[in-house]
Amino acid sequence: MRKKLMKGMMTALLSVSVSAMLLAGCGANSGDDKAVDQSKNETEEATSGSNSESAAEADAFTYPMDTDTTITYWCDLNTNVAANYANLGETPFGKGLMEHTGVNIDFQHPPTGQGEEQFNLMLADGDLPDLLEYHWMNYTGGPEKAITDGYIYELTEIIDKYCPNLKAYLEANPDIDRMVKTDEGHYYMFPFIRGDEQLRVTLGLMVRQDWLDELGLEVPTTMDEWHEVLTQFKEKKGAQAPFSYEYTMGSLTDDNPFCYAYGATRNFYLGDDGQVHYGAVEDGYKQYLETMHQWYEEGLIDPDIATQQFDQVSAKMTNGTSGASIGWAGSRMGVWTTAAIETEPNYALSPAPVPTLNKGDRAPMGQIDNAVPNQGGVAITTSCKDIEAAARLLDWAYSEEGHMFYNFGVEGESYTLESGEPVYTDQILKNPDGLPVAQAMSAYIRGNYNGPFVQDIRYLRQYYTYDGQKASNAIWGDNDGKLHKLPPITPTSDESDQFSAIMNEISTYRDEMTIKYILGTEDIGTFDSYVSTIDSMGLAKALEIENAALSRYKER
Amino acid sequence: MFSNKPFKERFIKDMKRNWTLYAIAIPMIVFYFLFAYKPMYGALIAFKEYKPARGFIDSPWVGFAQFERFFTSPFFGRLLKNTVLLSFYSLLFGFPAPIILALLLNEVRHTVFKKTVQTISYLPHFISIIVVAGMITDFSMSTGLFNKIIEFFGGAAHPLLQDPSLYRPIYVASDIWQQIGWGSIIYLSALSGVDQQLYEAAEVDGAGRFRKLISVTLPAITPTIVIMLILRIGSLLSIGYEKTILLYNPSTYETADIISSYVYRVGILEQGWSYSTAIGLFNSVINLVLLLLANNFSKRFTQTSLW
Incomplete structure (x- = not known):
């Protein structure tokens, strides 16, 4: 739409003014709406809150929830998912998540590569989904500002009421607790947490071992x-x-x-x-x-x-024009090796x-990430009408059952338990439709990229198939980066x-x-x-x- | 002719007589009102510290602070210079190109050849800028098509889009390539309206082909050229950001970064709504001044003007 507008305009004055209107005019409305919404939500929160408290007292809450609410959920569609699905809701992951939690989710995705732009325009426009998944540290002025600007809820009370799993996790991990709060001590998101130090080292140098x-x-x-x-x-x-x-x-x-x-x-x-x-x-x-x-x-x-761009680097790394690069063990080292090994059986990359x-x-x-990296955190926006459903939907990921689901998918389909340890099935590792592991995984789990859950190291050990990949974390992390x-x-x-x-x-x-x-x-x-x-x-x-x-x- | 009656009466009378014409005009009037006039109100945020959450009304006024920030920015001089130079080169080389093509085509007598050239020359106009920029980027790589050509003629290959001094030529030349055929259509139609008797009279007077071109053809299409020129000057500084952000990279910011790409980075990517609106407004004011100047000049020297 932007393009059409720009082309249609004869002079810059017009086009600038148009965007200004989009920003300004609508912003004004949304400001008012928001005030109304907020008070509405507060009352709702109060009523539903008291319900659930009594429910919690009776120890009656169980998943799946009995609700007909549809939660709208805005997030980037990971490229490995986008390769086979147009919407996260169509994947076994999305369907399973709705089934387990009982909440109907309407996933909304920006076009690839336009996440930042869409996010900012969405804020300016004021028409927000219930849940926003974003790298919240990038919000101009920081997450606390997103709360005071009136876009997202401060979660402290909500977590107290509806999120026993997340609460227990944060209480057990005070270092992480500190990372997911603002300076003012406010919670604002359901965080993506790297559950193991090795998961925090993701990127480094790689070189052609066969050469x-x-x-x-x-x-x-x-x-x-x-x-x-x-x-x-x-x-x-x-x-x-x-x-x-x-x-x-x-x-x-x-x-x-x-x-x-x-x-x-x-x-x-x-x-x-x-x-x-x-x-x-x-x-x-x-x-x-x-x-x-x-x-x-x-x-x-x-x-x-x-x-x-990436395409040209990929071509050079696989056709012998280049012999060393920087990148990630999965999306680069693994992808290049898989691609090159067909024509050059000896091809191998070492970290x-x-x-x-x-x-x-x-x-x-x-390179080392923080245990709470700046990605995949989900906030509840002030447009959300059913806070309990939204909060409980997200809190499920931090339960034992949710943890397994986010990291390994559906038992019997994408993984099996062998002496208590989850092992991916051939559906993932040797996909019958010939999908690369990364794509087959992304249909079932979010463990191989990010999202509001605790990432499990056990996924990584199976995800990496080449020797170079398996050695990468230890080698790349052997320094004083921390x-x-x-x-x-x-x-x-x-x-x-x-x-x-x-x-x-x-x-x-x-x-x-x-x-x-x-x-x-x-x-x-x-x-x-x-x-x-x-x-x-x-x-x-x-x-x-x-x-x-x-x-x-x-x-x- | 109605001058002795009051305006209102004349208007109503005219309305009754020509109501169909007014009806036809309504959609365009609504369009311009909604997309050109109503948004001007929004430009007020250039004078505010606009925060979407606080809303348009409640965001605090800051006077000219946004403009001051831009004028004192270390990049101000460079952005202005890059924008002006890129526009100027586009005008200098890009404006005459379709006229020359149209004049050349006009001399061609072989109809099939003429039509073929015309079709081929305006095809690039329909290619998306994303694709065009992708082609330019690929061709400009150290192993790309352009460098193969350079090497064939004995030059040394180097990545062309990493050389700040080549950015403007690449930008302008690819623009000409893309727009020359499409731009020539309006001149071709003007040429087809030239009275054939003039050519016959010139021939009788012993004029050759070139003489006819100078003395008959060019004067005949001068009004079209002048109007196109004025319009072009009016948008001199409003080069869009699309092509720029697709072609530039930090190594060519020096010559490639222009006002609109800067507005894109600051406004859309970093939520600097008020700041980017202020810059856009500044740009528009300059465009307006240029348009008025060009129109005045033209009125004085060629008796052709927009209004």
Whole structure:
């Protein structure tokens, strides 16, 4: 629709005004509606609340619920699901969830890749579904702001009343409890929780093991060894772009292990002094850029890193143009191996640790998620009429039965219990319709991506089929990344506008200069003026806001 | 001719006489009211710190703070320069292209050949910009089609879309490729309206083909050209963000980032509603001024104008 409007407009005035109207006019209405809704909901909550309390007293509550409410549930449709289903409700997972909980769910999905845009337009428009699944830390001003803005409910009371399972889990895990609250101590979402530390390490370097073997090389562990390996790949294996990835994919650039090798990151991190620091202006970052530029000049880094997308990287990694990349063990290492092994039976990828500068050192940093990563959290919006049904629907995931369902699916169909341990059936591991494991899994579970539940490590051990994948978590996680990972902190509502204004400018400038230093279109000699430009954009203020947020977090 | 009667009376009389024409006009009037005039009210949020949850009325007024933020932004100068230059090059090279094509086609006597060229040249207009941008990106890669051609002629291959100095040529050239055929239609129709007697008279006077082109054809289609030019100038700074966000990347921000792509990033992706509206409004005001200037010039020098 946006496109049509834009095309139809003759001048910018008109088009700007149209979007302004969409934002403004409707926003005004929704503000009023919301006030009404809220009071309505409060009364409903009060009545249904008292009902359930008496029910709980009588110890009568059991799933499935006896309700004819339909809950609308907005979430991204994972690409592995989208490959075979248009809607999560059509999958065995969706059907089973409704059956077990007794709640009818109407899943709504934004078009792939437009989640952010749709989410923001939905807020501006004010027409919200009952449940919103989102990476809530990205909400401008933080989750607390989403509550005070009147979009989502503060959940403390709701969890008390309707969510015995989640409540028990949070009470048993105070570290996680702290991560799912705001500074003000408010609960706001049903979180996605990584139930094991190994699940928190997801991304790292990978290299063609069959080439290493052929050339008589070891998996590289230092920057010098990497240089040697990539050079040999280029000279002896004819790899035109020995190391390839896509620069514009945020997480790959955020967690670039070559950057971590210098104790640097392009983002905020927790310093040894317990304060928040900004990596992209530090000396380590400069050294990283110098090395990358040198490699680029020598033709060791893919010349197209700034423009290419996943498809091109996949092609290069599977056809011998490239021999090393950054990525995830499942969606990249696994997918590429499966694709390449058909034509090259020896094809194998090995995970490589975060490189160090001196052999035998321990890498100072590395990728690691928080136990509550910023994804897949579900909030109940103020448009929701039947709070009890919504809350109980979500709380089920944290029960024993729900946990098994979210991670392993339907017993007898997608998994069986063998001496108490869940084992996936051939429906998943050797799908009769020839679906890749990731797609077959995604039809039955959410354990292999994210969502409002506790992820189980036992899924991963079966999901990974290649040796390289199985070794990946331990190798990628063997560093001090954990010490430098910032917990989920948020600026206050007042500071958030200022913070995002500052960081918007800084990150645009940083991304631009970083790639220019790597490509050599900007000389690294200007790094000092790059740093002072970032300072002049207000970095000190941003750091002050982050540090204050950190100390508030500690006091939660 | 009705000048001695009051407006109201004249209007009602005219209404009765031509009510069918008024009826035909209603849908367009409603369209413009709903999509062009009513939304102007929403542009007020440029002067507020708009928060959807607080609503349009209750969001606090902040005066020109949003505009100040934009004018003092470190990117302001660059955005303005990139927008103006990209527009200017599009105008300089993109505007004459369809006219030249139309004039050339007009000289072609072989009907089948002419029709074929016409059809082929306006086909790209119907290809979605997503597809076009995807083709350009692929062709511009270090191993892409464009680089194969460059290598064939002895040049060195390099990723073209990572070179800031090549961004504008690629953008403008692909625009011309996509729009030249479609744009020439209006000129071809103007050309078909030229009185054949003029050509015959010119021939009698001994004019050759080129002389006829200069002295007969061009003057005949000048009003069309001027009107098209004024319209074009009126939207000079309103280059859409679609093609830009599909083609640019951080390594070419230097020349590629324009006002509308910046508005897209700040407004839609980062919830800076008021800020992006302020920028859009600023853009519109400049467009309006340009349109008025162009129209005035044209009125003075060519006696052709929009109103």
